Amino acid sequence: MPVEVHVPPLLQKVTNGVKTLRASGSTVNQVLSDLNRQFPGFTSEISDDSGQLHRFVNLYVNDEDVRFLQRMETPVKDGDVVSILPAMAGG
Secondary structure (H helix, E strand, O other), X not given: OEEEEEXXXXXXXXXXXXXXXXXXXXXXXXXXXXXHHHXXXXXXXXXXXXXXXXXXXXXXXXXEXXXXXXXXXXXXXXXXXXXXXXXXXXX
């Protein structure tokens, strides 16, 4: 199932400057795995050595924060949009 994935500028170094990607999978985790297959090193940019997302990385499926859904096992379907956003902090 192809979904559209929006990546922030920080990740575009891994995607050769591409901002919007297509990936397959039935969960957010599977989509990220597919992106890592297409762009080796992709997941290491957003997760730690144990595979957990960095705390400053936010994932959304159709504008819904996956932390309030099923986290990495949040289902996705054809036509969904996954957005990867760095957390913003200010002072």
